[in-house]
Amino acid sequence: MSDSASIDFARPLTTVDVVIFTVTGSKLDVLLVKRPDDGKDPSPGRWALPGGFVDIDRDSTLDACALRKLKEKTGVNAPYLEQLGSWGSMNRDPRGWSATHVYFALLAHDTCTLQKGANAIDIGWFPIKNFAVEHSLAFDHKDILRSAIERLRSKAEYTSLPAYLLPEEFTLSELQYVYEVVLGREVNKSPFRKRILSADLVEETGSTRTGISRPAALYRLKSAGKLTFFPRTFEPKK
Amino acid sequence: MSDSASIDFARPLTTVDVVIFTVTGSKLDVLLVKRPDDGKDPSPGRWALPGGFVDIDRDSTLDACALRKLKEKTGVNAPYLEQLGSWGSMNRDPRGWSATHVYFALLAHDTCTLQKGANAIDIGWFPIKNFAVEHSLAFDHKDILRSAIERLRSKAEYTSLPAYLLPEEFTLSELQYVYEVVLGREVNKSPFRKRILSADLVEETGSTRTGISRPAALYRLKSAGKLTFFPRTFEPKK
DNA sequence: TTAATAGTGTCTATAAGACATTATATG
DNA sequence: CATATAATGTCTTATAGACACTATTAA
Numbered sequence: 317m318s319d320s321a322s323i324d325f326a327r328p329l330t331t332v333d334v335v336i337f338t339v340t341g342s343k344l345d346v347l348l349v350k351r352p353d354d355g356k357d358p359s360p361g362r363w364a365l366p367g368g369f370v371d372i373d374r375d376s377t378l379d380a381c382a383l384r385k386l387k388e389k390t391g392v393n394a395p396y397l398e399q400l401g402s403w404g405s406m407n408r409d410p411r412g413w414s415a416t417h418v419y420f421a422l423l424a425h426d427t428c429t430l431q432k433g434a435n436a437i438d439i440g441w442f443p444i445k446n447f448a449v450e451h452s453l454a455f456d457h458k459d460i461l462r463s464a465i466e467r468l469r470s471k472a473e474y475t476s477l478p479a480y481l482l483p484e485e486f487t488l489s490e491l492q493y494v495y496e497v498v499l500g501r502e503v504n505k506s507p508f509r510k511r512i513l514s515a516d517l518v519e520e521t522g523s524t525r526t527g528i529s530r531p532a533a534l535y536r537l538k539s540a541g542k543l544t545f546f547p548r549t550f551e552p553k554k
Numbered sequence: 555m556s557d558s559a560s561i562d563f564a565r566p567l568t569t570v571d572v573v574i575f576t577v578t579g580s581k582l583d584v585l586l587v588k589r590p591d592d593g594k595d596p597s598p599g600r601w602a603l604p605g606g607f608v609d610i611d612r613d614s615t616l617d618a619c620a621l622r623k624l625k626e627k628t629g630v631n632a633p634y635l636e637q638l639g640s641w642g643s644m645n646r647d648p649r650g651w652s653a654t655h656v657y658f659a660l661l662a663h664d665t666c667t668l669q670k671g672a673n674a675i676d677i678g679w680f681p682i683k684n685f686a687v688e689h690s691l692a693f694d695h696k697d698i699l700r701s702a703i704e705r706l707r708s709k710a711e712y713t714s715l716p717a718y719l720l721p722e723e724f725t726l727s728e729l730q731y732v733y734e735v736v737l738g739r740e741v742n743k744s745p746f747r748k749r750i751l752s753a754d755l756v757e758e759t760g761s762t763r764t765g766i767s768r769p770a771a772l773y774r775l776k777s778a779g780k781l782t783f784f785p786r787t788f789e790p791k792k
Numbered sequence: 793t794t795a796a797t798a799g800t801g802t803c804t805a806t807a808a809g810a811c812a813t814t815a816t817a818t819g
Numbered sequence: 820c821a822t823a824t825a826a827t828g829t830c831t832t833a834t835a836g837a838c839a840c841t842a843t844t845a846a
Contacts, residue, residue, distance in 0.1 A: 325607040327565035330642075330653055369563040370642070372651035378642035402640045402655045404568075404608070404616035413610040415568055417640045417653065474712075489798070506800075507835045514834095529797040530843040548786045548807095548834070727825070744827075745808045752807095767823035768816040786807070786834095799842070808833080815826070 329414035332381045333367030335464035338425040339481045339494050343443040350438035351454055358410045359454030382419040390428035395421045396480035400464055408456045420464050422480035472498045476517050476544040479537055487525050487532035488512060503550055517544045566642060567652035570619045571605030573702035576663040577719045577732050583679035589692055596648045597692030620657040628666035633659045634718035638702055646694045658702050660718035710736045714755050714782040717775055725763050725770035741788055755782045
């Protein structure tokens with residue numbers, strides 16, 4: 317870590333932000349909170365990614381801090397969570413040199429209940445168009461959001477990541493559909509099903525989802541929280 | 555970033571560490587520095603990843619901080635550099651709650667000259683065996699190193715990343731060899747060359763490398779610093 | 793019976809693995 | 820010439836794309 321004996325360096329502000337995605341219908345949504353407009357906070361009244369300072373008394377690790385912030389906003393305990401990266405510079409926050417550790421969470425839309433915090437005067441889901449939302453965001457959150465979307469789309473090409481946007485039980489058609497929403501294009505049914513079923517990824521629950529037509533078999537992930545990597549992307553380069 | 559108006563949180567220690575890889579002959583090496591044994595520093599006398607505190611007066615961004623540390627240790631100005639992730643917890647450093655931003659650099663072995671810093675009493679390259687070096691490392695650097703090796707091996711499967719372990723001009727056989735060193739297994743020549751040449755990745759320099767047998771064409775990367783992604787891994791799942 | 797969606801099968805194209813063959817330098 | 824390595828070609832295999840076809844439910 318350090319080859320300097322001194323810890324007398326001025327310390328940057330340390331925060332954690334979470335980019336929380338969900339799929340509702342045909343949209344990919346991200347969770348944003350409105351920053352307070354009290355004259356004390358930077359970026360007053362603007363939408364921002366949920367997050368905040370690491371509390372060294374409450375948070376034993378960065379991961380725990382991210383989980384806490386996610387729980388505070390959505391009520392969800394065990395989402396899919398991975399680190400996205402960190403952003404740090406002298407001018408990204410007017411209050412001083414700051415570094416934020418950014419996480420990336422996927423939720424099934426029906427598993428969360430949005431919570432209005434004391435300072436978060438408003439909170440909501442915003443649809444992703446291309447690589448952004450329509451609002452201008454606080455701090456460098458536009459860049460962070462873009463990176464998160466790129467990571468999500470990129471991993472959807474060769475991993476089981478989009479499965480975490482669904483509830484515990486889902487049909488293969490539903491799974492295919494979230495892939496299509498995330499990737500922003502259609503994928504072929506037959507190779508999609510072969511890919512999913514030949515990977516040791518899902519198992520049948522035994523029950524079916526009935527609807528207007530032939531019932532569909534329900535599946536669940538075999539090992540929750542783990543990603544399966546496929547040896548090819550969906551769309552070979554042309 | 556934050557929905558709290560207060561910045562009166564106790565701030566974690568903020569550091570940057572760099573995992574610097576190179577390939578020498580048939581070995582993948584990582585750069586380590588020995589921590590001072592002066593009774594003031596934690597982990598005295600143990601090997602560690604090069605790194606140290608963010609200096610908010612000298613470092614305008616985390617990236618700049620990582621580049622500075624890399625320059626101080628190797629003399630190299632423009633390596634391949636990407637973020638690996640961050641590690642933060644209350645007990646990873648005995649001096650207090652600390653978070654480190656970890657970077658990942660690839661160098662051609664002959665482009666660097668190791669520099670002994672004021673506090674780094676020793677510095678050197680250590681061969682990677684499986685996912686570790688033989689020494690026990692300071693702090694949580696064993697975990698960090700393992701993550702870096704996993705990232706490197708994983709990206710070698712489907713990107714042009716290992717090219718940055720070579721000097722500016724290289725033959726396709728040399729490129730194939732660094733892939734084999736990183737991956738720890740042989741790769742097939744014919745599809746390897748097809749993959750590299752059909753991607754818009756390298757261009758011939760016009761000259762050749764002569765040796766004991768037929769001369770080999772020399773290539774260089776078309777756009778330095780950029781990664782090319784291949785639509786498949788080298789080894790399809792069996 | 794029809795509509796709708798679930799689930800499977802067929803054909804083609806692409807690129808990898810395995811390995812043989814040809815090309816071009818040195819000594 | 821022999822030798823070594825560069826560079827290319829051939830055959831097989833695996834899986835994606837495209838899309839047709841069959842299966843099973845509700846209305």
